[in-house]
Amino acid sequence: NTTYKIAVLAGDGIGKEVMPEGLRVVTAAAKRFGITLEFTEFGWASCDYYAQTGNMMPTDWKAQLSGMDAIYFGAVGWPDIVPDHISLWGSLLKFRREFDQYINLRPAQTFEGVRSPLADRGAGPIDMMIVRENTEGEYSSVGGIMYEGTPNEIVMQQSIFSRRGSDRVLKFAFELAKTRARKHVTVATKSNGISISMPWWDARAAEMAGQYPEITWDKQHIDILCARFVLQPQRFDVVVASNLFGDILSDLGPACTGTIGLAPSANMNPERDFPSLFEPVHGSAPDIYGKNIANPIAMIWSGAMMLDFLGGNDSDGQCRLAHDAIVAAIKSTLATGPHTADMGGNASTTEIGVAIAALV
Amino acid sequence: NTTYKIAVLAGDGIGKEVMPEGLRVVTAAAKRFGITLEFTEFGWASCDYYAQTGNMMPTDWKAQLSGMDAIYFGAVGWPDIVPDHISLWGSLLKFRREFDQYINLRPAQTFEGVRSPLADRGAGPIDMMIVRENTEGEYSSVGGIMYEGTPNEIVMQQSIFSRRGSDRVLKFAFELAKTRARKHVTVATKSNGISISMPWWDARAAEMAGQYPEITWDKQHIDILCARFVLQPQRFDVVVASNLFGDILSDLGPACTGTIGLAPSANMNPERDFPSLFEPVHGSAPDIYGKNIANPIAMIWSGAMMLDFLGGNDSDGQCRLAHDAIVAAIKSTLATGPHTADMGGNASTTEIGVAIAALV
Ligand SMILES: CC(C)[C@H](C(=O)O)[C@@H](O)C(=O)O
Numbered sequence A, B: 001n002t003t004y005k006i007a008v009l010a011g012d013g014i015g016k017e018v019m020p021e022g023l024r025v026v027t028a029a030a031k032r033f034g035i036t037l038e039f040t041e042f043g044w045a046s047c048d049y050y051a052q053t054g055n056m057m058p059t060d061w062k063a064q065l066s067g068m069d070a071i072y073f074g075a076v077g078w079p080d081i082v083p084d085h086i087s088l089w090g091s092l093l094k095f096r097r098e099f100d101q102y103i104n105l106r107p108a109q110t111f112e113g114v115r116s117p118l119a120d121r122g123a124g125p126i127d128m129m130i131v132r133e134n135t136e137g138e139y140s141s142v143g144g145i146m147y148e149g150t151p152n153e154i155v156m157q158q159s160i161f162s163r164r165g166s167d168r169v170l171k172f173a174f175e176l177a178k179t180r181a182r183k184h185v186t187v188a189t190k191s192n193g194i195s196i197s198m199p200w201w202d203a204r205a206a207e208m209a210g211q212y213p214e215i216t217w218d219k220q221h222i223d224i225l226c227a228r229f230v231l232q233p234q235r236f237d238v239v240v241a242s243n244l245f246g247d248i249l250s251d252l253g254p255a256c257t258g259t260i261g262l263a264p265s266a267n268m269n270p271e272r273d274f275p276s277l278f279e280p281v282h283g284s285a286p287d288i289y290g291k292n293i294a295n296p297i298a299m300i301w302s303g304a305m306m307l308d309f310l311g312g313n314d315s316d317g318q319c320r321l322a323h324d325a326i327v328a329a330i331k332s333t334l335a336t337g338p339h340t341a342d343m344g345g346n347a348s349t350t351e352i353g354v355a356i357a358a359l360v
């Protein structure tokens, strides 16, 4: 019987409030399906730690985490203490890059009981998977400022795409589409405006698509693609995008389904050379921290994705069953309550965690 | 009495169908308000011209256009003949850059008779102005490919921001906000992820905002900003953004108001050192070309923006009145018909132009 080792990093703000509920539900599911989990909590990767030490993480963070199978991650950021680009590049973005978590997988679905802000949802349910490249592209740290502090100041920042980095995320998207009913991939691009990297990206996509004759695909410029998320979201199945475009689409998709506070994500290294990281899409929400009113569902759903990933490709395994049980419990709670304030209810963070754990 | 010289470039596809209606309405308004316009039509800046000559424009395009006060522009692109990045960089993007049209102004508003895809529009009308930087930023032509054609291929593309380029668009946005009721500016950013150029952009915005104590402002990361366009679009007043983010927001904003086919834009050089360019946001729509069913309202509305710009800062002048008369005629046509197919009617492109011209 395998023991899965999980690093727990709650981070800042509501990360610290939703994490206990995520752990509660994941533990309940593990117990029910006979999965052995070993949790280790770390106080760093937080702005509190930064305030004490001047760094987001200890120097040996990699050694401390590298024996782990997964990182269960809350939310990082407390702009009053640390500017976001320092707190994020010092933690989350370091994990993604140094642990080569090159797939960021983010579902966007409509649920019974969750009202979409789009009218006419008679158009059919929304059920898409956004596959975001997670290690390169527009999020580089290459660039600088010239003539700094003068009227002639110029700032440059490179976007950097590798064939290896692009092909592997495109491949993941086409493989994922094979497992889905509609078997369609939409490739986000902006090759009419961003005239070097994006036409090249289009060519990589076309070459990859050629290897999947059973999958239909199209490419859409990010501007009109965002518009179509609003106009015809039910049409999308798998959407694959660069780091920046994937970031945008994976907030916009859940906004269109009404689930922006519920969206989970998996930052994965599919080869398991490094631990993968599971986190809610939402941030640390300083404005509501401390009231125990944050919705823990994104954290809990991310925990379900973590269990599914731990179980590997075994679609009949206990980990898959644990995942499915958590998702079913989330669905039933969304449909019938209790609800937190963001969903029009008055339940606390803790009450939601307890309710979902009980259903599991 | 000034004569305004206008270059007419219809371009490709439905550009050729909507342009005559734009001209019809602009001419009618000019006549009514005693404005003298001189139109010169050019057959280039089109993929047809490219098919004949191998270039999008003649070598002396700048000389041919430089005496003009404005360019009235249809739509460019016919991907079956010319890849988009070649047709656009060989025409529209050249104008924007070489004529230093550094402001791209794009309104997004709800109208009576136009259904927003967002439910609950009881939340109040949407009325925002998107101010897009139009000459630099993410749309650079600086970069290249290394190890081309090999598995080690790497592509780089620079984003380039200058203090001059950023400050002038930020200033325009804050000045525009002064003229509006809500006096609020939202600055699009992504400084938590794009860690060199965007924190710098935030600092430019903060410095500019400091000079406008009467204007309230905030900055929002592009991912959550896109989500809020869907969730609370009525909250936005002036939104200022880099080239790429402005491109995305100015498709998404009209999508949220239901006016994606109606959205106009002004590509302006406010100093009038070069001609400014007025064009619909929509493209050449190869799929519906040739049927005379395209909606000409974006073209017509862009014509109204052109007249307003030509009249300068004289808010009581004839040009402003002509602008207002066209917008009023558009509103009344949207409310009571006739409508083209995209709005649920069966009127032709021509019929809409004739109807709006008659009202003017
Ligand atoms: C056609 C394309 C290059 C252009 C842009 O991205 O600027 C268009 O989308 C626009 O918004 O005017």
Ligand SMILES: CC(C)[C@H](C(=O)O)[C@@H](O)C(=O)O
Residues within 6 Å of the ligand: A088, A247, A281, B192, B193, B223
């Ligand atoms: C916090 C930020 C750096 C991050 C990103 O842009 O990747 C977040 O928005 C996300 O989507 O995970």
